[in-house]
Amino acid sequence: MLVWLGLSGISVLQLWLGSSGGAAVPVANAAITLSVLGMALVKVRFIMREFMEVRHAPALLCRLTDAWLLVTAISLFAIYLAGMAGTFG
Amino acid sequence: MAHSPSDDATFVPGQPDMWALVLFEAMLFTLYFGVYMVCRVLDPQLFLESQALLDPRWGVLNTLVMLTSSWSIARCVQSAREGSYNAALRDVFITFALGLVFVVLKVAEWASEIGQGLTFTTNEFFSFYYFLTAIHFIHLLVGFVVLGIVIYQLRGPARRSQEIVETGATYWHLVDFLWVMIFALVYLIR
Numbered sequence: 648m649l650v651w652l653g654l655s656g657i658s659v660l661q662l663w664l665g666s667s668g669g670a671a672v673p674v675a676n677a678a679i680t681l682s683v684l685g686m687a688l689v690k691v692r693f694i695m696r697e698f699m700e701v702r703h704a705p706a707l708l709c710r711l712t713d714a715w716l717l718v719t720a721i722s723l724f725a726i727y728l729a730g731m732a733g734t735f736g
Numbered sequence: 737m738a739h740s741p742s743d744d745a746t747f748v749p750g751q752p753d754m755w756a757l758v759l760f761e762a763m764l765f766t767l768y769f770g771v772y773m774v775c776r777v778l779d780p781q782l783f784l785e786s787q788a789l790l791d792p793r794w795g796v797l798n799t800l801v802m803l804t805s806s807w808s809i810a811r812c813v814q815s816a817r818e819g820s821y822n823a824a825l826r827d828v829f830i831t832f833a834l835g836l837v838f839v840v841l842k843v844a845e846w847a848s849e850i851g852q853g854l855t856f857t858t859n860e861f862f863s864f865y866y867f868l869t870a871i872h873f874i875h876l877l878v879g880f881v882v883l884g885i886v887i888y889q890l891r892g893p894a895r896r897s898q899e900i901v902e903t904g905a906t907y908w909h910l911v912d913f914l915w916v917m918i919f920a921l922v923y924l925i926r
Contacts, residue, residue, distance in 0.1 A: 650805040655800055658919075661803040662796040665924030672782040676926035687920035694803075698750040698810040699909045700902075708748060711759055719766045719917075723773050728926075731776020 650697045657686050677731055681724065725727050749813070750903035757908045765914055768871075769921055772864045779860065784926065786861035789854060789908075794845040794921035798838055799915065805834035806912035809883075809905045816890065816901045824901070825890050831908065832883050835876060842873060868918050876912050882907045 657696050672676045692706065696702045702709075748755060776783045846869075849855075856866040883904035886904035889895050 651803060653901045658796055658799045658803065661920060661924055662792055665920075666792055671893050673788045673926065675784065677762070678926040683924045684922050686900070687916050690916050694806060694909055694913045694916070698806050698814075698912075699906055703746055704748055706748045708755060715759060715762050719762075719769065722766060722770050723874075723921075726770060726773040726777060730773075730780065732814070735778055 650693055652663055654690050654693060657690055657699050675731065677728070680727055684720075684723060684727075688716055750899060750906045752899075754906045758906060761910060766919065768868060769917065772868070772921060775860055782859060783861045786859055786865075787923070789852070789857070790849070790865070791887045791925055792923040794841065795919045796797075799919045800914045801834050801838045801841065802912045805831045805838070806909050808834065809908045810847050812886070813902055816896070816898055821890055821896065825887065828883055828886050828890065832880065835880060835883070838876060839873075840844045842869065850851065853896075865922055868922060872911070872914055872918055875914065877907075879908050879911045910916075 665677070665683050682691055691711075695716075701712050773784045806829050809831040812831065813828060814823045815821070815824035846866075854862055858865055882904045886901055889897055
């Protein structure tokens with residue numbers, strides 16, 4: 648119940664963050680992007696640990712799921728920040 | 737094979753093969769998300785302006801539906817583990833019903849967008865939008881078959897297998913956490 652409430656609360660917070668600003672022409676915003684993506688990854692980890700019971704699983708499964716989260720986080724953050732810095736021209 | 741988290745020993749929930757599938761699918765979606773992100777940073781204004789044409793309230797509503805369905809199937813696993821098969825069946829039916837709610841909402845959202853002339857060929861953002869949401873949708877449809885197997889198992893006392901219930905639940909959670917990522921990437925990031 649607590650996990651579900653937390654996950655739902657974060658989702659509503661994400662909606663509020665992602666819809667904030669109200670500019671007619673939307674502008675790129677690294678703080679919003681990184682926050683919203685970070686919250687999504689936290690939610691996924693909670694789903695894995697609590698709902699999928701990875702918390703009770705052997706260390707290998709814990710490590711593999713965390714490794715996937717880390718690879719996904721680093722890839723998406725790196726591509727986004729490199730793009731913001733103009734690395735892709 | 738009954739698993740009890742209260743035991744000191746650790747356990748893999750469900751069949752290990754399902755976890756191999758979960759990790760494979762997760763990596764595959766990370767590749768999709770990476771390609772989406774590269775295309776996005778190459779043309780940020782197009783993606784921002786196109787994304788603004790979506791209504792994120794559809795996205796959050798479907799997120800809440802998926803999260804609730806995931807919680808429900810997690811309770812089904814617990815109930816089956818405790819031998820409360822009627823409660824387990826009730827929970828898997830709730831999960832099934834919430835999956836149907838997701839289908840109805842998603843189809844209604846697509847219909848609304850297509851009605852506004854926003855289709856797969858509108859631009860690169862919408863190609864990604866329809867690709868990611870449709871491939872997730874296909875995973876969800878497979879999820880109904882998986883839930884059907886869980887229901888079939890739970891209804892027959894001679895057939896009941898905790899491992900199959902856990903395996904089915906693990907697949908459903910995969911569908912849930914992939915949507916959590918799609919919601920953030922497609923509707924919310926700037």
